[in-house]
Amino acid sequence: MPPWNLCDLRETALMHEAGRRTERVPWGAGEEITVYRPTAGRESEYHLFFDDRGLLIGYIGILYEGLDLAAQRDYTAWLAKQIPTDFLLPTEVSRRAGGPRSGRLYGDQGQRVSARAITIPKDERQILYLDSSVLTPYLPLLSPYKPEFLSKVHLPPGTQTRATYGPGDSESRDYIARQHFAKGEVAHFGLCGQKENDAAVEAYQRAIEIGLSEPLYQAEAHHRLGLAYRDKGALSQAAAAIETSLKIRPSIPEVVNHLGKVYSLMGDKTRAAEAFHTAIGLRPNYADAHFNLAEAIEDTQPRRALTAYENYLAYVENTSGEKERIEKAEKRIEALKKAVK
Secondary structure, three states, X not given: OOOOOOOOEHHHHHHOOXXXXXXXXXXXXXXXXXXXXXXXXXXXXEEEEEOOOOEEEEEEEEEEEEEEHHHOHHHHHHHHOOOOEEEEOOHHHHHHOOOOOEEEEEEEEOOOEEEEEEEEEEOOEEEEEEEEEEEHHHHHHOOOOOHHHHOOOOOOOOOOOOOOOOHHHHOOHHHHHHHHHHHHHHHHOOOOOOOOHHHHHHHHHHHHHHOOOOHHHHHHHHHHHHHXXXXXXXXXHHHHHHHHXXXXXXXXXXXXXXXXXXXXXXXXXXXXHHHHHHHHHHOOOOHHHHHHHHHHHOOOOHXXXXXXXXXXXXXXXXXXOOHHHHHHHHHHHHHHHHHOO
């Protein structure tokens, strides 16, 4: 395994590659550094991708001659848990590999890190040729299943190569905007350590300013910006950002529910209750919205709050991670039943 880790600073990652041949090219708002190094005694190249702060957010490794996974028990065990997708190899790769026409793409998407692997079967064995690991928000931007990477399989020894991740893609405004969105996700969820609300706000704002081409990304960038503002305590900005998200993509239950929570934090229980009612209308079994509604109307509409708490318990039954709120709902139900007699 490579000696560096995701979220390493560029200087830390390159410290392990002293004396090796490297190539550096821009990668949108960040940088791509290709390192030529041996893996299990065979030549390989690793493409390291850094954001504009110099943090390693992903890598794609190409093992020219492949790595027999028969002795790699941990890796083989990981592959066994995934469902592979078969695909046709490029003609030149199939020819250089001596005949196999198809490869297998494996993928595992985690909350923090996502991994991809490409193998080519040989007899009864799996031979690994491409291996990648990226912070999950960057997954849509980085995939080993690209011609510029697949074409390197079984390259003759000593072949001089210079590969980038497709400058046409990485230099586009939309690609750079999506990089900033992914950077905001990393900061907002603390994927490189602690949450960084200021960095998240800045990154989401930059993504919006540059311009995201897809309405889905446009809406979600405003939504995430609102949540980052909320976590900073900037509630009016949070409400404005989430309201903008709903103008782009209305009727998204989670976004409406989050807007209601912001209104509630602002002390506007009326608008909060309206938002929670709307979220429930969009998704009747939305347990979180039922709980939030109950809290918002408990002082003014105890009977309806009682029903909302009961609905919450009905929909959240056997849901992990809800123990604390379940206990609270049960206590509030008991108190409200006494209050409304």
